[in-house]
Amino acid sequence: MKNLSHLKPVKKYDYIIAGAGAAGLSLLWHILEHEELKKKNILLADRTIQWKREKTWCFWDKSLIPEKKWIEKSWESIEVRDGKQAFVFSGGQRYHCISSRRFRENIFERAHGAETVSILEADVEGFENLGNNAMIKTDKGDFSASHIFQSVHIKPESSRKGSKVFQHFRGFFVESRKEVFNPGMMTLMDFDTDSGTDRCAAFFYVLPFSENRALCEYTLFSDELSPAETYDKALQRYLNSRFGLSEKDFKVDEIEQGVIPMDDTPLAGKLNNRTLSIGTVGGATKPTTGYTFTRIQQHSRNIVKALAENRLPEPYPRSKYRFRLYDHLLIQILKNEPMAGPGIFKQLFRKNKIKDVLLFLDEKSSLADEAKIFASLPWLPFLMALGKSGFGWRVP
Template sequence: MTVDVDLALVGGGGAASLVLAALGRAGVGGLRVAVVDPVHKRGQDRTWAFWGRPGTFLDPLLSASWDEVDVVTPARRRVLSLDPLRYAMLRSAPLYDLAAGAEKRLDATRLTAPAGALADDGARVTVAGPDGTPLVRAAWVLDSRPRRPDRPGVTSWLQHFRGWWLEADRPTFDPGRAVLMDFRTPQPARGISFGYVLPVSDRFALVEYTEFSPARLDGDAYDAALRDYAALLGLDLAALRVREVEDGVIPMTDGPFTPRPSARVVRLGTAGGATRPSTGYTFSAMARQADEIARALAAGRPPVPAPAYPGRHLWMDAVQLRALDRGLVDGVAFFDRLFDRNPADRVLRFLDGATTWREDLTLMASSPLLPMTRAAAEVVNENRSARRRPSH
């Protein structure tokens, strides 16, 4: 039997959980909601790190937050005050629990099944299973399933990482300050690597190795990199326990995504453009768009959020990615210079798409001019060539 609803969430991960939580906060009443996902997300399956102003609904859910962070290069350790922002860590279990409570209050229908094609006739959307059997008919569908860009970008990199949750029997970590980026790790031939440390307490912390580069590492390379980084931090792994392991891969590409593929289908998460091409950060944009969707539904408007980032920021990201990919700039020096010549909150607000034109010009002026100009010209030429190629 096909379920008939006002709103269907296809995919039940972070993006859908934020929407459910936002609907709960907005007090949307009488809305028939369905969630379609083969897995009902629970527990600690991932960690989000993000920055923003304190005083939001997320505060009670956070595992930790920091007013200062370190950015470390081989030459120096820079301590950055984030005021008026803060850097925060959110583990998945509290968000999933909050979403589950909202889902119950909304009396939502949950279909623990994979979704296939979406058929939009302009008035309703039919969500079918993989075999074509109709599962749900909805006035609107929010689809957060991962997907590739509509076409390859000029540059296609990945943010890929592995982290160890380390537990100690005695005070080992400084819970008052996180390490945002530590570039003392060996740098890949093509790309950027860094470690970071997110301490929950003086005895428990997430220690992670991350690369921005074209491809994932092979075999045990992540573990080897983490062992080396732990040694660099002076950590005695023999005296620590690895309680959990987190892996992830996030696209960093200027390839275009279509956030609204049809009249009544809206894509969320990476597929909806929420991932910042220059860093892979996604969470803050997902949270903003979830709030916009809930406010729109509460006001009786279509649940269509604004673009996650201004077009000029996406252009700047494309140029940055091209410059890094072609080796026109040194990645470590680029980020070191960015934080050296700008207040930390300006850099972080830029990465959230919240800076003004004037601030963007200041950020551009702090980048090496000639290499970035060359990268910009290459992006323009590549995009022109792509538009001239016949589609298949």
């Protein structure tokens, strides 16, 4: 990708977007789609326009995705496995994937073509309140705007001190010499018998892009991160036991890895009157699943609507109490009774329709749906977690 760092000689902007990741670029795209807002002067700032490591962003509700043509691959069938036994869901809900490379290149190209957008490669060091304006401080100078949207910084006093459980993962983009993958079906979770350790729950995740190319990831829920070789050994073993691939049968093109804190402490949605937090630091990540991408799209739409109506945009809304309670209980279970995790996930998919589970994860289910789902799960870990949460009083 071309380096697009070119700064136009305007120091005061209408909007500054600090952070050019999923949230910053999505918001920029939504603004540039709006007939009036696209005329505003915008500064997009990030410490690096070229990411060292790209990501895949997956989701099931594509209605909110800005451009459907960015979707790299959709799977009609989704499976959840327990070693050899598989629960397959076909013909209903599809699972979609966008590569961050394609997404970022498309939006940067659009930004490059827009007269109104300036792009700055700089380290953002802080934010200041200027009353009806706000300022960012960077290592390349200070810039002010009527509105700042930032996805780079968590306000120190709201930084999370809650749970210390992480969803951490590392995956191989595998190019195999043999045609072993089924490109019609993705594996959401495989609790392969050897996937876990004696201390925590773990699973494999497989996105097959063709018969011989797939992303295969190893995810753990635990309070400690693992050295790279732990994930790599588990991935090699899995590729061998499930797909019959020995080390000489495949090469690893790229690596994806990440750490998502499973923390439900609320984050400050605003740093000041004119500086709104967006994306993960704005609280858009669902703490139990890590899914964020469609939430970012919803928030971007809400922000654009508010700006167009001359209102102050709102932070990402907090979930309803009952969804916060469910997330809190699951986090407590994964923290205190980690080995109960796989049983809960397996029952969730074994006893319910995937459409209902995904609606539940999207927080769009009804109370009756939720009662059905909870009736299908092992109740003891939830009861114990409920006790530990002061019967709901300690839910943040």
